Amino acid sequence: MNKRIFVVDDEPKIGNLFSNVLERDGYEVEAFLNPVSMLDALDDGADDPDVVVADMMMPEMNGVELLETLQERELDVPVIIMTAHSSVQTAVEAMRQGAFHYIEKPVNLEEMRALLEKSIELYGAQQELEQIKTEQQQAFPIEGILGESDPIVRVRDTIETLCNASDTTVLFTGETGTGKNLAAKTLHYNSPRAKESFTDINCAALPDNLLEAELFGYEEGAFTDARDSKEGLIEVADQGTLFLDEIDSMSMALQAKLLSFLESRQFRRLGGVEDLSADVRILCATNSDLEESVKQDTFRKDLFYRINVVNVKLPPLRRMGDDVMLIAREMVAEFNQEFGKNVQGFTDAAQEKLYDHTWPGNVRELRNVLERAMIFTDGELIGDEDMTLAPPGRLDGVRISDDAFQFPPGRTLKEVEKAYIRQTLEARADDSYADIAEDLGISKKTLWDKRKRYNLDEVVER
Template sequence: MSQKRIYVVDDDPKIGELFAKVLGRDGYATQGFTSAEPLLQACDDGRPPDLVLTDLMMPDVSGMELIEALRERGLTIPVIVMTAHSSVQTAVEAMRLGAFHYLQKPVNLEEMRALLAKALDLYEDKKELQEIKQTRKKEHSVGKIIGTSDEVQEVRDTIETLKDIPNTTVLVRGETGTGKNLVAQTLHYASKWSGGRFMEINCAALPDNLLESELFGYEKGAFTDARAAKPGLLEVADGGTLFLDEIDSMSLGLQSKLLSFLESRQFRRLGGTDEIKVTTRIVCATNANLQEKVAEKEFRKDLLFRINVVALQLPPLRRMGADALQIAEKVAAGFASEFGKPFDGFTEAAQEKLLSHNWPGNVRELRNVLERALIFAKTPTLDASDLVLLQTDLFDGAASDADTFRFRASATLEDLEYEYIKHTLANNRNSSYADVAKLLGISKKTLWEKRKRYNLDEEVEEMTA
């Protein structure tokens, strides 16, 4: 770690000399100034410090004015003010303007050392967080959404339009694996909400009571195991974005509570009495038909109206034509870089195979296929034989032999579930819907939901109701 640079500003030169000597022994590169102007000039010359220790009352430029001048230059370094006129009022005013903390003269050297170390550690963490945010902002820029089709361009245009619009709820629709999470993150990092955190939760992955506490938080003693208060994701993401994936899986009771928050932008923690107001943007996603869910009284109509203010429909990979090849090339290049292997593109036969495949798992399935291809490829150019596709290899005989279901270990659990449900539907066309659900070991309602998720309408239509 490089040596930390500290600037000390005090109109008494002996103070600067003393602190330079003391802090120098502690390993800091310290320089003293008797006024703010030369310090600001050093910053303008490309030598900004990691921390400023400044007197509050100085004849030319005060400590308060120095803080403002540093902020005007875009420098967010910690500033500690020293004052012989210490009072709650001056301390609060200094910290309101951006000071990290204050020290009362005569300065206690041990107190100063501890405060400097704390300020520098927090500043280092803040810089790392900013670097991570900047990296993610680049990774999730609007330009990273690949495609030249009208559907893809409409998605990019909508994200650009929304970047400065406050508190607009967005609903992202699309089949499984179409990149709804990627679009949600792009909505966040391409907007003014990027200063806050991006949090996400899969509503289908948690039981209802746990999902409620994750979203809204709870107070100490709210339930048996609540030994301490905990903020929910709505609070954690204040000033940022909360992504609710598979919103259709949320219970009606919790839907009502979410609707109340969207209407007022405030909520209470479980077991709490205080109203908490946040500016968290909500982005929802689903691969279900919410209109059908509303008709079957499994989703609130008023909540659908509220989350459907702006809707983004993501096209399935099979409809993207040449765009699918662009996506495949980018994904393959990413895996090649990760594995340290060369990649020079696809042969014509490989391109035809990619374009002719139905891609039921969309980009997620494509990633699995290309990851395997890059692992086992013998040449830099991928050929058709390198592409082990779901229909032909991963599920041999899935729909031709009612008693046998074979699959390769490289298949994902989601791919396996999709193919097994399709296999069971195809081999039980004369059975009732309830009987098929019983064979699968799930409820009729769950089978209906999975049929919609995996777009298995053709198999269902061939069955006897």
């Protein structure tokens, strides 16, 4: 489709000249004698232009006023201002207000052609970027944090509140796989900073010296391989959001430098002497107990208080009740689309298996289990035999030693009983059921029933 050019000039010969020349170049050109007639044409349903070329000095409305009107109408198109030599300064001011460029009269047609090509190219790239950002915003609605249990409802409500507090530092806490990254992206893409970049880094993925260079950047010659200067992620994320995952992995020295930036919003690149500033929102995440890390002197107390302005706690999947099935069904729908299948749901046995599992890897583990099941299942329902679950044990948070059974607080009695029976069966594989049941204080039949109820057949075959 040919690009549309609107030419606005109170001299008819200018409009005629541009129409004749640019139409031969393949453009679709419409000329107007004043800005008001152009605006009226848009009101009457004319297609939006790709570029507006407008004279600076016109009766009724000048070029700058036309630019302001287009901005008020949110018509985001490049505007090229034509000006006589005596009003160049005014045209430069128009560029400060958003005009793409200016060109002096009498107009050099080759210069005009170059400006049109450049404006269309840059505007097209800008539109593509805006489209990507819009798609990202649509991909992370607050409702995308699935679940109806009280803990998840509180998470969504908190994120919705924080969206308008776009400068506030937020700490996301929760076990691995609970969706801290998703929550951080949702907060960013529903905030006033959504049009700017979301930049993330896993602090545990890099050695400390490389992490410092990635965050704060460096100047040429700052270290052996620093052949050129480089912006750090704090600069890259200016006006946007920087997400620091696994912040507990950061060294004490780097923690001090981060704290300094959070308090002053200024920093220096490695090897630099100039103070730089950045307007960036900092979001942090950890699956560790930072308060305990503070007590152990592995995390700075002052930094903890600085990043813990608002703590969003992501609940483990085992605490979300019926949400496990709600999330599972949503994942099945996604995988149906991805794999071209038509799986309708789960058998009763599969649902019971999903409910009984303690999900040490949380939502991430659930997604992996269902992805594998969807790949290999041929029926309309996923059966319990289609799902391969990691056996409980160390991944479940149960720490087993030779002479003790240890279980983390916060689990249900059912989970404790299941884990204890499992450990006992594993540790006493050569003993009889009668002896094990007697030591557990239950009958042999009760032990057999609990083994079936907790799906422990795969642990030990007798």
